[in-house]
Amino acid sequence: MRKVWRGVLIFSALAVSISLIVLLLIRFTPKPPSGEMEHAREILSEAEKSKADTYSKKLYTEAKVFYDSAMVNWRKENKRFIYFRHYEKVRMFADLSAKKAILAMDNSISTLSDLKIKLKQKIESLRYLVSQLDDLFNTYPLTSEIRNRISKGKILFTESEIVYNKGQYFQANRKLTDAEYLLTESYEYASANLKDYFKSYSVWKRWVERTLTDSKKNRDYSIIIDKFSRKFFIYLGGTKKYEFEAELGKNWVGDKRTRGDMATPEGMYKITKKFDGGSTKYYKALLLDYPNEEDKARFRSEIERGSLPRTARIGGLIEIHGNGGKGVDWTEGCIALTDREMDVVFKIVKVGTPVTIIGSMVDLKEVVDK
Amino acid sequence: MKNKVLMGLAAIAMVAFLSSCGKVPQEKIDATNAAITAAQTAEAAVYVPAAFAAVQDSMKAITAAVEVQKGKLFKKFGPISLKLDATLALAQKVASDAAAKKEEVKKEVETTMTAVKATIEENTALMKKAPRGKEGAAVLEAMKTDMAAIEASVAEAQALYDKGTFMDALNKVKAASEKATGINTELKDAIEKVKGKGKAVVAPAKPAVKAAAPAAKPAAKPAAKPAVKK
Numbered sequence: 001m002r003k004v005w006r007g008v009l010i011f012s013a014l015a016v017s018i019s020l021i022v023l024l025l026i027r028f029t030p031k032p033p034s035g036e037m038e039h040a041r042e043i044l045s046e047a048e049k050s051k052a053d054t055y056s057k058k059l060y061t062e063a064k065v066f067y068d069s070a071m072v073n074w075r076k077e078n079k080r081f082i083y084f085r086h087y088e089k090v091r092m093f094a095d096l097s098a099k100k101a102i103l104a105m106d107n108s109i110s111t112l113s114d115l116k117i118k119l120k121q122k123i124e125s126l127r128y129l130v131s132q133l134d135d136l137f138n139t140y141p142l143t144s145e146i147r148n149r150i151s152k153g154k155i156l157f158t159e160s161e162i163v164y165n166k167g168q169y170f171q172a173n174r175k176l177t178d179a180e181y182l183l184t185e186s187y188e189y190a191s192a193n194l195k196d197y198f199k200s201y202s203v204w205k206r207w208v209e210r211t212l213t214d215s216k217k218n219r220d221y222s223i224i225i226d227k228f229s230r231k232f233f234i235y236l237g238g239t240k241k242y243e244f245e246a247e248l249g250k251n252w253v254g255d256k257r258t259r260g261d262m263a264t265p266e267g268m269y270k271i272t273k274k275f276d277g278g279s280t281k282y283y284k285a286l287l288l289d290y291p292n293e294e295d296k297a298r299f300r301s302e303i304e305r306g307s308l309p310r311t312a313r314i315g316g317l318i319e320i321h322g323n324g325g326k327g328v329d330w331t332e333g334c335i336a337l338t339d340r341e342m343d344v345v346f347k348i349v350k351v352g353t354p355v356t357i358i359g360s361m362v363d364l365k366e367v368v369d370k
Numbered sequence: 371m372k373n374k375v376l377m378g379l380a381a382i383a384m385v386a387f388l389s390s391c392g393k394v395p396q397e398k399i400d401a402t403n404a405a406i407t408a409a410q411t412a413e414a415a416v417y418v419p420a421a422f423a424a425v426q427d428s429m430k431a432i433t434a435a436v437e438v439q440k441g442k443l444f445k446k447f448g449p450i451s452l453k454l455d456a457t458l459a460l461a462q463k464v465a466s467d468a469a470a471k472k473e474e475v476k477k478e479v480e481t482t483m484t485a486v487k488a489t490i491e492e493n494t495a496l497m498k499k500a501p502r503g504k505e506g507a508a509v510l511e512a513m514k515t516d517m518a519a520i521e522a523s524v525a526e527a528q529a530l531y532d533k534g535t536f537m538d539a540l541n542k543v544k545a546a547s548e549k550a551t552g553i554n555t556e557l558k559d560a561i562e563k564v565k566g567k568g569k570a571v572v573a574p575a576k577p578a579v580k581a582a583a584p585a586a587k588p589a590a591k592p593a594a595k596p597a598v599k600k
Contacts, residue, residue, distance in 0.1 A: 025443060026443055029441075029442070029443050030441070032437065032438050032441030032442070034434065034435075034437075034438040034441075037434045037437075038431075038434060041427070041430050041431060041434060044430075045423075045427045045430075048423055048427075049423070071433065071434070071437070074437045074441075075437060077441075078437055078440040078441055082441075082443060085441065087441075138508075138509060138512050139508035139509060139512065144515070147512065147515040148515060148518070148519065150515075151515045151516045151518065151519030151520075152519050152522070154516070154519070154549065155519050155520065155523050155545055155546065155549055156545075158545040158548050158549055159523075159541055159542060159544075159545035162541050162544050162545055162548075163541050166541075171541075249600075259600065260600065262600070315600050316600070317600060318600065326502065326507055327501075327502035327507035327508065328502070328507030328508045328511065329508065331600075332600035333600040334600065
């Protein structure tokens, strides 16, 4: 019996000793950096939710690299004997990762917010630009290259709006930048062209005043053609009697410079001949005295200055004729009316009737405001 | 004496058992990682980004938990194993969801592409019927350039579709569709107004001062005049 008690005592002592040893072993085991790592991971995850991987890529990548370094070091330490493990480096990397992730998150939030505002403004300004292009230049003769750029820019603009509404702001920004480049460049080109077109406005104004004064003084008919609005006015004694829609040369913007440039000339002319019946292929026609002395002098000066090649020839045989009503500027430089309108004009004008062709009756500001 | 030795051995065996009872569930880890890679290949980051990020985050948490257990004297991988099962199932679901979403987007691209092509064709036909009053033809010319740009955009969308980048293709084809539909509406309105009023829409109103009654138009066209300088 005594022997049994002794055995129990020894066993109990052994168990207590082992438990104590185990407790001591546990007590002195290095504490793994689980808390720090969890914190770093949670912050990284938050940063990703804030789209830091897209909008603060550099900081986010750094945070991720630090986290990965912490993991690598953790694994390395875990391979050592349990009491020889040191987690300081792991903690340091985890801490750096969390700090960078916070920075990335903050940066992403502010970048995203700024980008959204910037994009919204860009969209609004491009929308206005598109409306300006449509209003001012939809029927203005621009080169096919510029037309293509405008069309491409408009589609890109629509695409960027779709992408923006999906919340893909970086992609929207890229597309908007491309659209902005195409549209702004086209608008600037077209505006410069338009501005250049209107640079002779004061001269046109003088011509109109002279034409109307003469019409009043002579109590006779005068014709004024406004190229920009495609209006054909007939005045009698200084009072407007008729107003028609005119169609011009395919390349009507600017004054006529050479033969074959498809431009409708600007100047004060007179009717020199009337054609009808078989003498014209355009139903009825009124020949103008283009080129007049002024046109010839300007042409010579352009040749001398070298702005026109020596082989260039001056144009001629500019007419007001029928066959119009096509809804497009199609002539080679003449002014086309419908046959019905041509009948009216043909009946009331005579050889010598003044025909003043101007770029516009109103100035550029008024055109833009309209 | 024999009993003492046996008891000592039992105690040592118990300590050894307690300290090595957990083994890293490596097979499950590998399987889950493979499922995540499969989800990535299925473009889960593009088609189901939030769910995919959640799976990746869950895996990161598991990897950290494994290291935590590895650092302990008495390892316990049971709960991790359960988490791995859940993450594996989630990764597989994300992969299949991504594939389904991709298919859905693909179908949407195909449908929109067919629709936009039909609209382009319709627009081409409508252009022939559209009024050509004052500036009408000029507006139609501008529309033709827009239509050419739309067709180019559809071709670009087709190229993206062929490359398998359906999301980008969808954005492009949707923009083309919006533009083509805009032109379609404009053309239909113009034609409708002409039918209703007998007047061109793309063409603004006629002059305020009307011309006097015209003289009768000659029945036959005169002979053409020879080419002239202009």
